[in-house]
Amino acid sequence: MSEYIPPIEDMNFIITQVFKGQGLGDLDEDMIVAILEEAGKVASGLLAPINKTGDEQGSQWMDGEVKTAAGFKEAYKEYCAGGWNSVPFKEEYGGQNLPWSMAFPIQEMWQAANMSFGLCPLLNQGAAETILAHGSTAQKEEYLPNMVSGLWTGTMNLTESQAGSDLGEIKTKAVKQDDGTYLITGQKIFITFGEHDMSENIIHLVLARTQDAPAGSKGISLFIVPKFIEGKKRNDLICVSLEHKMGIHASPTCTMSFGDNGGATGYLVGEENLGLKYMFTMMNNARLSVGLQGVAIADRALQQSVSYARDRIQGSDITTGQKIEIINHADVQRMINTMQSLVMAGRTLAYEAALYLDQGKSDYVDLLTPIVKSWCTDMAQEVTSTAIQVHGGMGLLRKQGWRNMHAMHVSFRFTKAQMASKPLILLSAKP
Ligand SMILES: Cc1cc2nc3c(=O)[nH]c(=O)nc-3n(C[C@H](O)[C@H](O)[C@H](O)COP(=O)(O)OP(=O)(O)OC[C@H]3O[C@@H](n4cnc5c(N)ncnc54)[C@H](O)[C@@H]3O)c2cc1C
Numbered sequence: 001m002s003e004y005i006p007p008i009e010d011m012n013f014i015i016t017q018v019f020k021g022q023g024l025g026d027l028d029e030d031m032i033v034a035i036l037e038e039a040g041k042v043a044s045g046l047l048a049p050i051n052k053t054g055d056e057q058g059s060q061w062m063d064g065e066v067k068t069a070a071g072f073k074e075a076y077k078e079y080c081a082g083g084w085n086s087v088p089f090k091e092e093y094g095g096q097n098l099p100w101s102m103a104f105p106i107q108e109m110w111q112a113a114n115m116s117f118g119l120c121p122l123l124n125q126g127a128a129e130t131i132l133a134h135g136s137t138a139q140k141e142e143y144l145p146n147m148v149s150g151l152w153t154g155t156m157n158l159t160e161s162q163a164g165s166d167l168g169e170i171k172t173k174a175v176k177q178d179d180g181t182y183l184i185t186g187q188k189i190f191i192t193f194g195e196h197d198m199s200e201n202i203i204h205l206v207l208a209r210t211q212d213a214p215a216g217s218k219g220i221s222l223f224i225v226p227k228f229i230e231g232k233k234r235n236d237l238i239c240v241s242l243e244h245k246m247g248i249h250a251s252p253t254c255t256m257s258f259g260d261n262g263g264a265t266g267y268l269v270g271e272e273n274l275g276l277k278y279m280f281t282m283m284n285n286a287r288l289s290v291g292l293q294g295v296a297i298a299d300r301a302l303q304q305s306v307s308y309a310r311d312r313i314q315g316s317d318i319t320t321g322q323k324i325e326i327i328n329h330a331d332v333q334r335m336i337n338t339m340q341s342l343v344m345a346g347r348t349l350a351y352e353a354a355l356y357l358d359q360g361k362s363d364y365v366d367l368l369t370p371i372v373k374s375w376c377t378d379m380a381q382e383v384t385s386t387a388i389q390v391h392g393g394m395g396l397l398r399k400q401g402w403r404n405m406h407a408m409h410v411s412f413r414f415t416k417a418q419m420a421s422k423p424l425i426l427l428s429a430k431p
Pocket residue numbers: 123155156157158159163164165166189190191192193245253
């Protein structure tokens with residue numbers, strides 16, 4: 001049985017009832033539900049089953065190459081073949097041209113089913129959006145079709161050991177060549193899917209400093225630095241190690257070295273010294289997606305808590321004296337209701353940002369972007385912490401807790417009929 005149950009009913013409720021289908025063009029409710037259900041099958045049937053094994057195994061580094069966890073390569077191929085990588089992109093580059101209002105719930109499912117896997121398309125989406133917004137016509141034609149189909153994936157190379165939040169400290173160098181290209185040298189850390197075996201090419205978007213550039217953030221330029229130039233010739237860049245993180249082990253977080261043998265070939269995006277401005281397209285895209293990850297992980301914790309609370313028998317009914325499942329205790333109901341309310345609030349907030357993207361209301365998007373990122377991820381901390389409380393001691397055990405609970409998973413979505421028959425159990429987050 002699947003461990004992840006796509007929350008189609010709740011997603012559809014927000015899209016069609018709260019936002020009244022705004023921003024969705026010709027899509028009617030039947031089509032919306034059909035698309036969400038198909039995505040849900042991929043999330044629960046293809047990605048969720050390799051989440052736990054992927055986390056246990058992790059991505060493996062060897063001599064500059066990164067082997068992803070068992071099943072990831074095959075799942076990515078199937079995911080791309082189904083057209084799921086191209087959902088929000090423009091038709092002229094092979095995209096499906098679906099609105100962000102659809103792309104967000106779909107992306108939420110990838111993140112909830114398997115966040116390690118979902119990070120690859122997340123970064124690629126941001127990179128493709130950045131090339132679309134700031135690249136030349138030739139760059140768009142060269143890179144976007146393959147990044148949209150998923151044959152190639154994109155990355156974001158900002159961080160260096162001395163330049164985290166403070167990107168003005170970036171030291172990676174870019175030296176202009178007579179043919180107009182640049183030679184890139186330097187080291188980047190924490191690069192998500194900087195190296196892996198799921199795609200034929202990796203298109204790195206790299207922040208670097210040209211010669212004589214002004215100090216600080218005003219002297220940073222943006223470069224396209226492909227792993228294979230024109231899809232064939234190996235560029236001078238390599239993954240020198242992977243970070244050993246506390247979670248999402250299947251997502252390779254890479255230290256990337258550029259130019260160990262003279263310099264990696266890079267292609268300037270837009271104008272020199274405007275790189276940070278361009279990169280904000282990518283960072284904002286990533287910030288909204290990270291907020292969505294908060295919603296996804298919180299929903300997964302909610303699902304597991306409800307499942308566990310319905311199975312775990314502890315304590316008695318105060319009137320009959322009969323032993324009961326813990327979901328019948330008022331305080332457990334309080335925790336689950338709180339979690340459900342928070343998840344729905346976060347989901348609605350994130351989808352509202354998607355709606356404004358579709359409507360071109362950039363001021364609202366700018367306002368909501370940091371709120372979606374910070375509130376939804378903070379909310380996920382609270383919900384996942386409460387989820388551990390629902391599990392009691394089992395919440396602290398890796399093996400006996402989460403694993404057994406998954407195996408006993410039962411359908412849990414709260415339909416109105418269920419709520420009517422068990423009035424004590426749940427108050428819907430829906431108005
Ligand atoms: C799993 C993972 C994946 C990542 N993927 C990528 C990627 O694909 N590409 C990439 O380029 N980077 C990536 N990063 C790096 C990430 O962008 C940085 O971690 C982030 O920018 C913060 O930098 P830092 O870790 O150096 O923290 P620091 O900048 O050292 O910050 C430490 C603390 O100080 C606070 N702080 C710093 N400056 C200020 C200030 N001026 N005012 C108030 N508080 C401040 C911060 O909020 C934080 O709490 C990834 C990181 C992780 C963990």
